[in-house]
Every structure is written in structure tokens, then in C-alpha cells.
Amino acid sequence: MSLLQVKEVTHSYGSRTFFNWKDHSKTVLSDISFSIEDGTCLGLLGSSGAGKSTLGKVILGLERPQNGQILFQGHDIYTTDKPIRQKIRRNLQAVFQDSYSSVNPRMTAERIIAEPLENYEKLTAAEQKRTIVELLERVGLSEKDLKKYPHQFSGGQLQRINIARAISLKPKLIVLDEAVSSLDMVNQALILTLLNELKADFGLSYLFITHDIKAAYEISDTLGVLEKGELVELYQSKHQFFTSEHPVAKEMRSSILPEHPRFRKHGDRAHLR
Template sequence: MTETLLEIKDLKKHFPITGGIFGKTIGHVKAVDGVSFSVKKGETLGIVGESGCGKSTTGRMLMRLIEPTAGEIIFDGKDLMKLSKKDMRATRRDLQMVFQDPFASLNPRHTVEKILEEPLIVHGIGDEKERKKKVRELLEVVGLSSYYAKRYPHQFSGGQRQRIGIARALMTRPKLIIADEPVSALDVSIQSQVLNLMQDLQKEFGLTYIFIAHDLGVVRHISDRVGVMYLGKMVELADSEKLYEKPLHPYTQALLSAVPIPDPEHKRETIVLKGDIPSPANPPKGCAFHARCPFKTEKCEEVVPTFKEVEPGHSVACHLF
């Protein structure tokens, strides 16, 4: 039985909406509204969904870059919600993040060497000589020459910058890396190189990944399990192959029907969803998806479906199951 590294219980983030002369709170944007899942050591959990579904907010809450409104985050036996800022900072040695935009996440005034050294300095790892040696080693590991250490971020391509971002996340030898759309800003030809690199590093360093993306093809390539989010909630979670072969939730079925198949002979019906995504500031009563669901019943309009396991390892939040 593989040990659980991370467990999320009923995680929520509600951003206040202010209005009027005195800036009173007049409502809340429910960016994440009760998400629960777990991640085992050594696995890759993919989280997918449309823009605005709350997947990136979830990733940032796990790092406590955004403070959760409610819920539990149990990482490696520690409840992160109960840690002080000092203890949380120390815990980030084991919990690192790769950001979506490889240019915005690197300080343009610092050389690559200084950028990669910084996590080691913050966590008090090694002396100056050891740090510089480690920087050069990790540049080679991610497929860049150690000769590049004295260069600045603007002197690299997008793919090379993302490799630097991955190297920075690896500097402290973390147990878990949260990758927030790490390849969405890259050319398709470069995406596969970065994904293959991440898989090689996972084997070499025994890493665990949470891989956040909106591209279902990319997620299938790298993930062991996949969770689908819609309007701040997890609507389906299953093994990657099971989810792609037999999606249960109507929203997952619609998402997968839109993924192109590289076979001109194969015809597949595309499920076109009617209407727009409801506002997270004013989510609908009952199931959040009912306004766009082709199978909705009266119960869907009134009762919020429970996220439950309907088959071994396959959970879904839908009244049809």
C-alpha cells in the first residue's frame, strides 16, 4: 500500500466582494468551494478544468501562497493550516511550485545562478562553494549547460526558462512539486520535451506531482490519476485511463469529446454545452452544472450532489450515480 503524502479535506477559498462608499463586503466569489482529494507518494495527480474553475487557486492554497478560507491540508503528516509563518516557510523546502509563465516567475535582474541559489540560501543549505556546485549540477540535470549560470532570464527561450523554473523547484530536493500549467505558455514542440523531462526527473528523484492544466491531452500523457474541476468543485476523480475510456460526469464527457483525435477516419460526436459558466459570485442552487447539463432532473436543481466513490478508485459528484 503506497503511503499518502498529501490529503485535502473540504478546502475552500471565498474572496470577498466589496461595494458602496464604506467598502462593505456585499458577497463572495467562491473560487474553491469544498474540494477534497489525496495524493500518494510517487504519483502524478492531474487537475483539469476550464479557466476560472479554481484549479490554480487550489494549487496556490496548498503552498499557502493564498490563505484558505476553510478546510484541512495534511502534508507528510503535518496540518499546514496550523503552522506558523516560520514553520510554513521551513516546510516549503519539501513543497515547491513551478509556475505557468516562465518569464514572469524569474527575476529579470538576477543571473540564473543567483535565482537557483536563492532557495538554498533561504533554507540554509550548504556553503557558497557547495551551492554553486549544486546550481551547475542541476542545470545539467534539466538539460542546460552549466555554462549558462551567469546569464540572465531574457537571454533564454521560453522552454529554457521553464527548465530553469523546474531546476529552481528541485534545488531543495522537495517531496512534492505543484506544477501550475507549466507547459501552456510553450510551443507544442517544446511541450513534449518539458513533459518528458518532468517524467525523467520524477523517476530520478522520486518526486510526487500535482499537475494543473486545461489541456486534457497533456494531462493524459503525464498523470496517474486525473481530477476534473468545475466552478470551484471537484466533479470527477479517477485513474487516468479509466477516466479517458469511461468518463461518468456529463461535464467530463463534454470536455473529452472536444479533444482532437489524430485519425481522420475516426468520427466522434462532439458534445456542445449550452449556456455559459455561471458566476462563482452567484453559483446556481443544487448542482453547479445543472444549467448546462443535458441529463438534468428536478433533483439536480435543488440538491447539491455528494462527491462519492461509485466504482473502486472512481469518484463522481452526480445524481445519476
């Protein structure tokens, strides 16, 4: 049984005028189906407006689709009973694009990471602090960062805190919604390395939602391409993306620029070296 199964998901938003709702709606997801296995990462590629973030919200249980199912460990996240839903919420975490808007600016790093632990674990104060320090160290920060507030961290450092919070309960799956796109290239590389290490160490699974082909290639085992709300291609190996003749895949590949200009007339694979 797959860890996550997305089955024939369709979702629409209603359109409205200034005064009232119109009769028609805009379909943002159309008949989406895929699965994620334990310990793997599916990279979901798509341009702005493709429906990537909406799909992430549907999978996280934040936005119920009009049709289809989201099955997590065999349970429909929208229809299962409350005890199972609580277990799913523990095992299904997220890291979003904007590291600053993802946290309460009035909370210290310690309080930010403590939130899920307080909701799901029964730890003494000493145990909780020790756990938080271990999590900070695991993501490359230290005990001296416990009492700092979000504005005292760089974007890359704060994203590490968001990752520490996400892994605090040892979840099965983390949805990473453009989690590195707002970072500079150095911090992107550091966060991707960290995510790969955590995946290997804890057996995590990821849904890596992005428009960045290089980032997706770095972290993903399989790749999917979302275009105008449709999953137009699904590759069981990320390398298949670079031989695909699908027009959307070819257009995406053509947009990749290598770091050094002397490589820019070479083949698609050279762009990722």
C-alpha cells in the same frame, strides 16, 4: 499516511462596488477533498475559472481557505508551528505558467537557482556552484548558461531553469500550475518528458494543474476534474477519465482534437495516440 491531504476545503472572495464591500461573496472552491501519495502525480483538469489556480495557492500556503484543512505529511500547513512550516516550505515547491514573471529579470540563471539553496543549505561557494551546474545539466542546460539573464533564454529554456530551482532542495511535492501551457508543442513535449524523468529519478510527487487533457494524460497517474469550484470527478486511474459518463468529462473529451485530421472522427482514445 498520504503525502498531501486536502480536506473539505472551501474558499470565497468578497465582492465589492467602487465604494465599499458588498454583503455577499463568490465561492471559488466548495468542499474540495483529495489526496496525493508519495511518488505519484495527480492531474487536476478544469477550464478557465474553475478554481484550479486558487486551489494551487491554497495548497502552497499562499491563500488561507475559509474552511477545511491542507495536511502535508500529516501537518496542517496553516496551524502548525514555525519549524514545521519551514520544513514544509522546503518540501513543497511550485512551477508556474509564466516562466518570465516567475523570475527576477535582473538575476542570472545562477542567482535564480541559488536562492533556495542559500535559504536552506549551508554550502561553500564552490559546493553551491557545483550543485547549480549539476542542476542545469539535469534539466538539459549547461555551465555556459550560468551567467545568462532571463531575456537571453527561450520560454522553454527558462521554464527548465524554474524547474531546476524547484528541484534544487529535493522537495517531496511540486505544484505545477499550467507549467507547460504557454510553451509550443515541441517544448511542451520536452518539458513533460523531463518532468517524468525527474519524477522517476527523485521519487517526486506532482500536482499537475492544467486545462490540457493531453498533457495531463502524459504525466499523471490519477486525474481529477474541477468545475465551478467543485471536484466533480476523481479517477484512481487516468484511463477511467475516457470511460466516464459524467457530462463535464464527456464535454472535455469532445474538445480534444488529434494532430492529424484523419483521426478526428475516431473514438476518444484515438485522440491521445
